[in-house]
Amino acid sequence: MEDAVCCFHTFKDVSLLRRAGTKGKAKANMLRTAAVKKRQVDGETNAEIWTPSNKRHKINASQDDISHKIDVSKQLDGDFNFPQTHMMSLWVAKIPRYGALQQSSADRHEQANRTNLKDGWYASNHNLDYLPQVITFLSRLLGCEVRAVNLQALAQRREDCAATSKVLPAGRGLAGPLSL
Numbered sequence: 001m002e003d004a005v006c007c008f009h010t011f012k013d014v015s016l017l018r019r020a021g022t023k024g025k026a027k028a029n030m031l032r033t034a035a036v037k038k039r040q041v042d043g044e045t046n047a048e049i050w051t052p053s054n055k056r057h058k059i060n061a062s063q064d065d066i067s068h069k070i071d072v073s074k075q076l077d078g079d080f081n082f083p084q085t086h087m088m089s090l091w092v093a094k095i096p097r098y099g100a101l102q103q104s105s106a107d108r109h110e111q112a113n114r115t116n117l118k119d120g121w122y123a124s125n126h127n128l129d130y131l132p133q134v135i136t137f138l139s140r141l142l143g144c145e146v147r148a149v150n151l152q153a154l155a156q157r158r159e160d161c162a163a164t165s166k167v168l169p170a171g172r173g174l175a176g177p178l179s180l
Contacts, residue, residue, distance in 0.1 A: 002092050028070045035066040 039062045043055065050058065119141075120134030 001095065005088050005092055008088070024073070028073045031073055032066060032070055035062070035069065039066075 039059070042062075043050075043059070047055075116138065117134070120137045121130060123137040124130040124133035
């Protein structure tokens with residue numbers, strides 16, 4: 001496991017292009033816009049000097065340069081600063097000591113997202129005012145779940161009372177209260 005974590009941290013830079021956040025992507029788009037405008041201005045000013053072949057070569061070189069600048073910008077702005085990455089290094093010591101770490105599973109969060117949001121969204125009429133409908137749906141669903149739990153508890157209580165009355169029949173041979 002230590003080798004896998006070490007290998008991940010060694011090669012994680014390969015994925016940094018895809019890890020750029022919204023600010024990094026916005027910065028890269030601004031760089032692209034500025035570079036394209038500069039290329040257009042250069043093309044307009046040198047239109048009379050450049051031959052069609054030379055113009056095509058300059059445009060291709062410019063596109064390669066723009067994509068390289070954007071990749072570098074995204075790579076500089078990308079990071080792996082989220083809790084799961086840090087927790088991987090902690091798991092190496094905790095798993096042998098405590099066993100499987102159930103609380104670190106992402107399945108519970110995905111299930112909570114599904115039950116809390118998606119089911120309510122599907123039950124709504126999908127208009128802009130969907131939030132009250134989702135909340136109403138979830139409150140009704142929760143009310144039904146609470147009712148089911150209450151009915152189970154009531155049935156269990158009745159079974160316990162019935163079992164107690166069979167073991168201790170009322171009024172037959174029972175001693176009265178002790179007096180002091």
